[in-house]
Amino acid sequence: MTTFADPDSAGTAAPETDVAQERRLVTEIPGPRSVELMDRKTGAVAAGVGTTMPVFATRAAGGIVVDVDGNHLVDLGSGIAVTTVGNSARRVVEAVQRQVAEFTHTCFMVTPYEAYVAVAEALNRVTPGDHDKRTALFNSGAEAVENAVKIARVHTGRQAVVVFDHAYHGRTNLTMAMTAKSMPYKSGFGPFASEVYRAPLSYPFRDGGLDGAEAAARAIDVIDKQVGAGNLAAVVIEPIQGEGGFIEPAPGFLPALAQWCRENGVVFVADEVQTGFARTGDLFACEREGVVPDLIVTAKGIAGGLPLSAVTGRAEIMDATHTGGLGGTYGGNPLACAAALAAIETIEQDGLVGRAREIETLMRERLGRIAERDGRIGQIRGRGAMIAVELVEEGTDAPNPDLAKAVAAAAHQQGVIVLTCGTYGNVLRFLPPLSISDDLLNDGLDVLDAAFESAR
Template sequence: MPSSGEVHKRRTAAVARGVSSVITSYVDSAAGGHVRDVEGREWIDFASGIAVTTVGNSAPRVVEAIRAQAERFTHTCFMVAPYESYVAVCEQLIALTPGAFEKRAALVNSGAEAVENAVKIARHATGRPAVVVFDHAYHGRTNLTMALTAKNMPYKHRFGPFAPEIYRVPMSYPLRDGGLTGPEAAMRAIDVIDKQVGGPNVAAVLIEPIQGEGGFVVPAPGFLPAIAAWARAASAVLIADEIQTGFCRTGHWFASEHEGIEPDLVTTAKGMGGGLPIAGVTGRADLMDAVHPGGLGGTYGGNPIACAAALAAIDTMRDLDLCAAARGIEQQMLPALRAIAPPGCEVRGRGAMLALEFVQPDGRTPDAARTAAVARACHEAGLLVLTCGTYGNVLRFLPPLVISSADLARGLSIVAAAVEQSH
């Protein structure tokens, strides 16, 4: 097997420079909460492929489902010759997503594609053009989703012009809001919508219940309900982007449930597929069915192997009660992270979606340099972690929900040493 150094030389000659990686080692195998490179070096995984391997890497039931489906058929295109597993995944999404109303679902390939389709559905159903999004939001890398995403570098820089009729309003960000309550932060956002967009023009309000790439920002209590109430009153479609937060990650099946929100549409991906690319849009039947036949779809959307993997992953989540596992991870990690955090830095999150925001001694100025240094030290010591945030100053933790308590403790000790080393 080629060494990491040998593969890296080939990569330099073959892979576009714009595709970057967190570490320079090349993976040979991964299982549960561990990743092993071609030299045999092992990492504890606090990244989960960016919240994808929720049920663990190469989860046994997922692997078996993939194998069995591949032996039967690999592709027909659901729009040409349909199959039962696509329907079964939609049934699971309907059953699991918040909302006690009749629903429909549609399957696509990626989170960005799910968001694009949710916007398409909202615009088609309402006949309105405007989409409201929030500061620090991340919704994808396609042209429309880059317009929806807040952060310029590396996602938007020099890739414009972007899709029109996107309007950005302030998010509830407790660390940086000067003491605003959730309802007060919501009124700040609503005031911008009313004055700069106009409620009758809004097709959709698109929000991550807990922001992902933007910094694992948990809005203050009351913010999401107030935004949802405004959307309902304005007859605008509330879209919850649950791509990173969904499927047990925050201790509930969906993060919207923490404050009793019932979005009109929910976008899903990442942990849904157990490692395979699959995504969905699920929501109110009247909205989903407003689109004419042929208006939704795609060649690979709901691929049969990905559907088999998703059904197996969902079964695993149920059987192992991974919502409870996520809450257990929170109970173990939060106190440890608070003990590790330097003065003024904030620990936040829910379930197994946790973060440490590094700031300078003034308690506010972002400290991206220290964040990067801590992440590098973790990688060198055998722990995969990720950074995020508009200011690049947030260390985020996304362990698989099947990770052992011992591995969590080992990983946290590596984080503690890296923080101490970064003084």
Template sequence: MNSGELHQRRLAAVAKGVGSVVDSYVDHAAGGTITDVDGREWIDFASGIAVTTVGNSAPKVVEAVRAQAERFTHTCFMVAPYESYVAVCEQLIALTPGTFAKRAALFNSGAEAVENAVKIARHATGRPAVVVFDHAYHGRTNLTMALTAKNMPYKHRFGPFAPEVYRAPMSYPLRDGGLSGAEAARRAIDVIEKQVGGSNVAAVLIEPIQGEGGFVVPAQGFLPAIAAWAKANGAVFVADEIQTGFARTGRWFASEDEGLEPDLITTAKGMGGGLPIAAVTGRAELMDAVHAGGLGGTYGGNPIACAAALAAIETMRELDLCREALRIEARIKGALRDAGPGIAEVRGRGAMIAAEMVLTDGEPDPTRAAAVSKACHDAGLLTLTCGTYGNVLRFLPPLVISDEDLDRGLAILLRALRT
């Protein structure tokens, strides 16, 4: 059956609210490529939105999933626990920044991890308010829609949303008048103190590099200043590392770039090797403040997903994927250096790179970003757009992509930009 036939079946069966970037239907994928049912190969600069960090069907992940499925597929850790859940938590405790005592809990998705981080912070502090930032994206559930800044397509007509969520200005070096990190932090803190009050804040939640908001990298000094304010005011500093975590930015976690030690870290996406698993990891006194039964869920830390996560982490270590992310960064930034006019900034770290498209007056150019992305798709390169204004091209290749496939993809991208 070809993609056209499958698409007709989709139109008759799948809700229109579920969108897709392309109309081709996948048959198989490996490394840095995807092949559709028509035999067409795509170079993958999306990784399922930063999920297939170790590549699709990575050998160790496949082997671990097969072995676990033969033993048992589900018991619910809250009913009958198992070793792999504990092992994943041990790995998270060892890998996340911070030398303090930690605990971890496992969930299914990034949005679920964020919701539970908020629950933990509110329970531990006894406070209601959560501070988030302009351009933020944290999920599609009711609470995480409230935390997310962008209306379309995430929030439009889905309200009312959860209360006690407050938004502060983000450090966005391209668009905030050249403020330093310290200056941008003072601006944000002033808003928080005036509109919320430090004694009411349970959690300050931020992506160290924003994802859907445009791969915005805050100016140096912004994140440490916000973290220091949170500590001084008894608020929980939560780093949303769902997209940035697990070697994506050239370190295990993007927080490490400025020496941050978040009180809580949320993770998902790349940690599962393609299977759904998420986590909250953080200070033991915060994690353990919640009463027994207050955290969990039927599928959280499913044994097959745990096996996949352990295999993915082992693969990341063995292949030194932090180093590979820096290799990818150098090649993408090098290629985009001569990409021509219309790109205001190339930014990001590791294999999380973006190009912001603008008009001659510096205003966002979402039309060109969409056109370039479509031209890439037509030529066999899977790319994504993002940004509050929809004008940012984002590149998230698997960290195992070969130089050959990476360069083939970049050649397609450059042709699309120039035409």
């Protein structure tokens, strides 16, 4: 077993696990057992369910995923920003074990239980703003986004919803309509829900020099002309886009939109499904510019790997819906609630907001060194442990999706989990768990460095 660094030293997380926190390849990727399981998947699982890597996990802890062939893979994806506190985090595991021994389900709408209320109280406390709040719990990010729209429509008596270029909000019918990218999320699945309109986002790398205020004015002009404030229930936006390419709007863009919403009685909804719970070096990404949303949507990192999501917001908006209008059989399942309380405690007790900023410093320095010698890196962006590089044809800003695929594939072959994203498929995104050690993160970035060289 690996000997961990001193947990009191700077830049280490020292997860409490017997899973060695080191990259280790004992077979080619994929190994023979994974190949066998992939053959079984092909015969049993719908073809529409794809996988990023052709390996099957058997254990995971800290910053390591162990596959069925015994390979130890460096996790720079966190299950798409879900295992933010680290896979199999001690407090989460213990809380779920206690809860599963007591009861697994009653349905909160039938016989309620304290853990649901405690999670709502915690979210009301930690989300931006000191106003009176209410929370409702659901299962997935898409489900929570849909319910935020429902709530906004009831509160305002209006129907229209505005979303943005490059947005991703989910795979249900309404959230597909709200999502910008056709393939693979929307193609062939229409018709989609109506009364969803799209406005231009602030995209500094491709905006021709527009600052945040100018980009907001452009978006508001489109909204005014194509929708009209009097018809608009909600503006829904990711403070930093996720699947769309980790696009961080220029400073001033979000505050200007939020102010316009306040002035026009429009509900401002922050979709923090991917950015929430310390991921960006703030507990929530919209806090960086002091933006207080009317409603905030959370999921992914909320419960350390268990399915849970939430809508939290101003009491007068959340309470507008009639009794029975919100809910769901599994929403706020007791196991997920136990995990969420433990994950929030871990973030607060282990200083993971600060750890995310340490990870940002390390990653920007390492990626910056690669960019100095490789003109195919057009931009390094993001915050905290949510960092991306946009790849272009050298000397231009033309998207280079082939390079993104090649670098990711080379990293995968060397045992590093790397994800791609972006409207053009040309963005590498990094979402390491906040429990990852500097040594393990640097090893993963060494592999990435070599992958860029091999892709020339």
